[in-house]
Amino acid sequence: MLAARASTRNVQRIARSFATVVDSAGVKVAAVDSNRPTTSVTFLVKAGSRFETKAGVAHGLKNFAFKSTAKRSALGTVRETELYGGLLSANLSREHLALTAEFLRGDEQYFVDVLSSFLTSAKFTRHEFEEYVTPVMQGEIELSNADPALHALELAHALAFRNGLGSSIYATPHSHLTAEDIKAFAKSAFTKDNIAVVGTGIDQDSLARLVEQSLSKISTSSAFSSSPSSYFGGETRIQGHGGPQTVFIGFGSAGAPAPELAAISAHLSTTPSVKWSKSLSPIATALPEGTSVQTVYLPYSDASLFGLLVQGPTSASVKEAGKAAVTALKSASSLKGDDLKKAVAKAKFASASATESREGLVSLLGSKVLTGSASTLEATLSSLDGVSESSVSKAASALVGAKPTFVAVGDISSLPHADELGL
Amino acid sequence: MPLYGPLSFSFAPQVLASKTLSRWVKPFASWYAEQSGYRKYGLKYDDLLVEERDDVQRALGRLTPAEGYERAFRLKRASQASVLHAPLPKEQWTKISEDTRYLAPHVRDVEKEDSERAMWDTISVKRK
Numbered sequence: 001m002l003a004a005r006a007s008t009r010n011v012q013r014i015a016r017s018f019a020t021v022v023d024s025a026g027v028k029v030a031a032v033d034s035n036r037p038t039t040s041v042t043f044l045v046k047a048g049s050r051f052e053t054k055a056g057v058a059h060g061l062k063n064f065a066f067k068s069t070a071k072r073s074a075l076g077t078v079r080e081t082e083l084y085g086g087l088l089s090a091n092l093s094r095e096h097l098a099l100t101a102e103f104l105r106g107d108e109q110y111f112v113d114v115l116s117s118f119l120t121s122a123k124f125t126r127h128e129f130e131e132y133v134t135p136v137m138q139g140e141i142e143l144s145n146a147d148p149a150l151h152a153l154e155l156a157h158a159l160a161f162r163n164g165l166g167s168s169i170y171a172t173p174h175s176h177l178t179a180e181d182i183k184a185f186a187k188s189a190f191t192k193d194n195i196a197v198v199g200t201g202i203d204q205d206s207l208a209r210l211v212e213q214s215l216s217k218i219s220t221s222s223a224f225s226s227s228p229s230s231y232f233g234g235e236t237r238i239q240g241h242g243g244p245q246t247v248f249i250g251f252g253s254a255g256a257p258a259p260e261l262a263a264i265s266a267h268l269s270t271t272p273s274v275k276w277s278k279s280l281s282p283i284a285t286a287l288p289e290g291t292s293v294q295t296v297y298l299p300y301s302d303a304s305l306f307g308l309l310v311q312g313p314t315s316a317s318v319k320e321a322g323k324a325a326v327t328a329l330k331s332a333s334s335l336k337g338d339d340l341k342k343a344v345a346k347a348k349f350a351s352a353s354a355t356e357s358r359e360g361l362v363s364l365l366g367s368k369v370l371t372g373s374a375s376t377l378e379a380t381l382s383s384l385d386g387v388s389e390s391s392v393s394k395a396a397s398a399l400v401g402a403k404p405t406f407v408a409v410g411d412i413s414s415l416p417h418a419d420e421l422g423l
Numbered sequence: 424m425p426l427y428g429p430l431s432f433s434f435a436p437q438v439l440a441s442k443t444l445s446r447w448v449k450p451f452a453s454w455y456a457e458q459s460g461y462r463k464y465g466l467k468y469d470d471l472l473v474e475e476r477d478d479v480q481r482a483l484g485r486l487t488p489a490e491g492y493e494r495a496f497r498l499k500r501a502s503q504a505s506v507l508h509a510p511l512p513k514e515q516w517t518k519i520s521e522d523t524r525y526l527a528p529h530v531r532d533v534e535k536e537d538s539e540r541a542m543w544d545t546i547s548v549k550r551k
Contacts (some may be wrong), residue, residue, distance in 0.1 A: 073536065075536065075539060075540055075543065076539065076543070079543040083548055126485070127484070127485040127529075130485075131484075
């Protein structure tokens with residue numbers, strides 16, 4: 001009852017389109033001006049790890065961002081940005097490389113120039129690769145291996161999708177990557193079809209004009225082709241030290257991500273709505289002390305990975321929590337009534353509140369802008385409205401029917417195997 | 424920048440730009456380079472750069488592994504020849520075509536970076 005009321009109110013409130021996409025010299029530009037004191041501009045490039053030609057080249061490209069270009073040196077970029085008081089960041093996902101500048105209103109000319117000069121005239125010098133890029137890459141690789149949850153997710157992607165989406169965001173510690181490899185990858189990635197520009201706190205016309213000026217010389221044709229993803233699944237166990245015992249139980253599906261999975265993820269999520277209380281999720285009641293189960297729902301453009309990340313201090317507790325998680329996941333196909341309404345409302349709130357933050361808005365808009373379609377939150381919310389008992393049951397049984405992706409990181413002699421958890 | 428030596432001021436670009444000047448100066452310069460004798464020990468001119476300096480050390484780090492190896496080999500061979508108090512056999516002398524400035528461009532780059540850093544450290548900003 002309460003859930004139903006909350007969900008209808010949500011839809012009525014946010015009945016507006018975020019941004020229309022304009023074509024500015026072949027580059028797609030979208031901007032939202034929500035009267036905030038700062039502006040951000042993101043250049044979203046289809047250069048994620050799924051497109052890489054050599055392992056780790058996308059990771060290298062990300063770390064080459066804001067190094068020397070024909071216009072200014074790496075030091076010049078840093079110092080001048082400091083003088084303007086802005087922030088530059090590069091973020092790599094499996095599908096996109098996002099180059100973001102956040103700054104005060106009025107400084108857009110400089111910051112768009114910094115971002116676009118990386119796309120048009122980056123030098124990719126060997127000494128910068130060795131002196132600045134490689135150490136940071138090594139640090140990030142070590143960090144990803146030290147965090148069992150991150151490590152388990154990387155392994156799970158490799159098992160679930162093998163190539164393409166399966167290739168890791170991080171380079172391997174001993175990859176023979178050179179600045180030349182990265183330069184060649186950048187050359188094939190930085191084309192007009194591959195770039196979308198998303199601005200927040202900036203007027204669309206002025207952003208489109210700046211982009212047109214700065215990116216007019218970039219080549220049009222894209223050399224990229226990625227084969228459509230397919231789901232495989234499998235099991236792997238990796239010895240790990242110093243972190244919590246970790247098990248990831250995942251299921252994937254190829255094809256466009258379904259809203260039913262978001263609802264199931266919200267249903268199983270053990271994050272309580274009120275801090276320090278216990279969630280009403282079917283998993284939460286059966287968890288032993290000290291263990292945690294997180295739902296992981298990762299939608300990609302042509303596949304999605306859904307799973308439960310179980311962490312705990314001992315293998316025995318992880319085994320118990322894992323059993324509870326698998327039981328709950330299997331019974332998700334019989335989700336109905338108020339439970340379903342609650343799950344849909346939770347999923348709606350999650351996707352709506354994600355657009356409140358700048359990163360959430362950019363990631364929602366960006367992927368849509370790249371395909372050229374206008375994007376509204378309404379579309380996402382109404383697709384969640386279409387979730388019914390039968391569609392959830394169908395999606396859940398199709399999900400669980402596939403071969404599971406099982407990853408154990410920690411003390412592998414005592415951590416449970418997939419069949420011991422009832423998979 | 425030092426006051427004298429290979430890394431100091433040089434008129435070479437101006438001389439090379441002028442046809443008349445380079446026609447007069449070049450024979451003398453070639454004779455001088457030959458007379459200074461480093462080619463007889465199989466060295467290149469850039470092997471003589473003073474390397475006990477931070478900027479040259481950074482420039483040395485930017486050589487490719489092959490360039491770095493060859494440099495070390497030349498220096499070892501030359502010091503062995505020096506121990507023997509005799510130049511190398513003639514076929515091992517550095518040819519004029521091989522006497523390239525493999526290190527100087529890197530040193531100039533490093534110098535440019537250092538001076539840019541100094542510029543940014545001391546800049547006074549006026550916002551328009």
